[in-house]
Amino acid sequence: MGNLTGLLFAGGLGFMLLTLAGGLDFGTPPMLVGSEIQAHAPQQTGAVNIVTSVVLGYRAIDTLGELSILFAAAVSAGLILGRRHTTAGTQTKGGFILYTGGSLLFPLMMTIGFYIIFHGHLTPGGGFQGGVILAAAFFLPLLARPGARLHHKTLSLIEGFAGASFILVGLLAMMEGKAFLQPLLVQDTLGQLISAGTLPLLYLAVGLKVGAELASLLSRLIQTEAPQ
Incomplete structure (x- = not known):
């Protein structure tokens, strides 16, 4: 019975996909929305990177939802892992190469x-990618110093401030008579660091929020339980 149900589902899904595909002209996919975005996004948002225009300009409310999902996932993982700490007697340093490399790479990774x-509106990248690098910058020294821990209260403050700043920028747009999270202060000069108005500020909030949440989660993953 189960195999028959699965076969019927697969057959119905295949029929639906074939029906949808049959209604499209082969080789000429409809790009009505995409064409409009490519034509007007740089002037409307001030961002050379069209992906940034979409993520923070045209569907910024969806990006806010993605940040909420990441926050819920990080909190859930933290609750499951609990508070596990390494005893002081078991704290040892990693190898010389790892210890020295972690110290040297930390400022470089933070800069990158x-x-x-900050350049997400000009080149490929942005808050999500930069936030992961920031999290890795704090995670690498932990690998070189077993037993070391990040200050989770500080990370929580950074994460909360970043999330609140993202929403505040959206509310400022509404106070100006625009839609929630609609870009503000857009400049006419494209390709400059200060040209996309509030989009770099939104990406900064995204980067800090992603970095703080992932750094906190990674630090919990490497903590070991103290022996009884």
Whole structure:
């Protein structure tokens, strides 16, 4: 009975997909929305990177939803992992290469992370990618120093401030008579660091929020339970 049900489902799904595909002209996919975005996004948002225009300009409310999902996932993982700490007697340093490399790479990774965040409207990258690099910058020294921990209260403050800032920018747009999270302060000069108005500020909030949540989650993953 189960095999028959699965076969019927697969057959119905295949029929639906074939019906939808049959109604489209082969080789000429409809790009009505995409064409409009490509034609008007740089002037409307001030961002050379069209992906940034979509993520933070045309569907910023969806990006806010993605941040909420990431927050819920990080909180759920933290609750499941609990508070597990390494005892002071078991704290040892990693190898010389890992320990020295972690110390040297930390400022470099921080610089690269913020560079990618602030230039997300000009080049491929942005808050999500830069935030992951920031999280890795804090995670690498933990691998070189077993037993070391991040200050979770500080990470929580950064994460909360970043999320509140993202929403505040959206509310400021409404106070100006625009839609929620609609870009503000857009400049006419494309390709400049200060040209996309509030989009870099939104990406900064995204980067800090993603970095803080992932750094907190990664730090919990490497913590070991203290022996009884």
